[in-house]
Amino acid sequence: MSNLKKYYVGIDLGGTFIKGGIADAEGNILVNDKVPTESEKGAKGVALNIANLAKDLLKSCSLSNSDVVGIGIGVPGMIDSKKGEVVYSNNLGWEHFFVSEEVEKLTGLPVKIANDANVAAIGETKFGCGKEYENTVLITLGTGVGGGIVIDGKLFEGNCSAGAELGHSVIVAGGELCTCGRKGCLEAYASATALIRDTKRAMQADKKSKMWEVGALENVTGKTAFDYADNDLSAKSVVDNYIEKLGVGITNIANEFRPQAIILGGGVCAQGDSLVKPLQAILDKEIFAGKKGPQVKLLIANLGNSAGLLGAVALWL
């Protein structure tokens, strides 16, 4: 291979698996693989697993350190990306671990890290659905609601990278209790967890709902209400309320950041147009200054399984 450094190692560090791959600056993936995280081995043990995965990936493509610009790692939790520090991570059970320094020592390669939602935001903006834009905000609708902000093609993370907690913005003062301790956060209405809670509540309140075809409450997923919304009023009401509250949060973000595009990621996005079309209508109607100001396009993340890997690579671009 050429001696010109032109490859990047991307690592998606999760609680169960470490996924990794090698890509070039255009997002072409040469190889990818995954290994168990083994968080029971402690932070240094996990760092060793990351380093070994990176080395194995390079070996499998006959690349050496001299071909590689650096390693990017997406980590769940509160990350101080400037310091390369995992301030704390529930998923990994880490506090104040300088993972960048550790992996640098083990691999001899420079390392950049960022929170996983931030990584997804920069990845989708460089390589995915947002690649025609330089200013985007990503919102992930999963177990929680995460956020990532890209300004002029770079991540904006706030002081000590503690910003972009877009799920922890109250939209219903005094409303549903959020995991963060506040009441009425966007996350408490727009996460898959909230959607499942509201679906179960609707079923309990309507014993004749078609949604009971799923059998029991424990079979309810984030899909259930959407699946029955066309034929069941209780299901429709759950979906309508979900979209209304998410619409409030998205419009807030549009007014505050006025990005060119807002990107939706996470499991709930599998709903596609039945989610995006009504949300875009709310946004267009409610955005500050209406048609007089620049419009904001709503997109669905499209990197899928490669999002973590390519996002981690994008930390270097």
Place this chain on the structure above:
Amino acid sequence: MSNLKKYYVGIDLGGTFIKGGIADAEGNILVNDKVPTESEKGAKGVALNIANLAKDLLKSCSLSNSDVVGIGIGVPGMIDSKKGEVVYSNNLGWEHFFVSEEVEKLTGLPVKIANDANVAAIGETKFGCGKEYENTVLITLGTGVGGGIVIDGKLFEGNCSAGAELGHSVIVAGGELCTCGRKGCLEAYASATALIRDTKRAMQADKKSKMWEVGALENVTGKTAFDYADNDLSAKSVVDNYIEKLGVGITNIANEFRPQAIILGGGVCAQGDSLVKPLQAILDKEIFAGKKGPQVKLLIANLGNSAGLLGAVALWL
């Protein structure tokens, strides 16, 4: 005077007056003055008034264009600062007016413009209460609620400068009607207008309230409830609710942007500690990740009457 360019003309363009001054890069004001806006003369007439004020100010200090880096102008309304365009301004009755180009032609000096709340944010950060920080958010509590965001010492304005509408973020979904057409915006709870509305409502609901000492409802100001809060339950309840809702908005902003400091400006800030102390307590308690993350300091704007002038100068720094 030296030929080295080291002075700046700052202009604060209001609906009634154009205030202007000359300052150096340290914020020392050499001279300042004001002239009537005369918006009835149309956009070009106002631009001529701005240009003449700038020329007169320079003349009064025996400065020529060769001493001046540029002119900064703070303008109320939706401003595209890159294009130098007032997209629209209710106060001035302008739409799509390229004021920068016009004033440049008339003065022979380069011109930068920005929205007045953004100008206040950069001014307080460069010269005022926020000068030890590089990352701040300013919220003005006046007739409306405005916002300005400073990231790494530069204004962040969003696409076409249409962002930072921090007053138009819903905190009570379905709540009080806002001037922007949405329901439950921060502005509909935290503006002086909202405070006066709530004070009047409380007086109407409590005919024995001490607040009636002001005489009649039309004498109510943004001070009334604060003036009586120590001795009147209805007044206290207005103040408590005002602070609670503003606390929600401030904590949202802290979680989203995680600035080093949030600066409060506008008339309501005259309340000083009785406003800031309880708000700081809410923020410290409710901020995401509590004490584990970086803290956010709440400050009160301190440039007073010079805020507009110095902020406009700061557009060049």
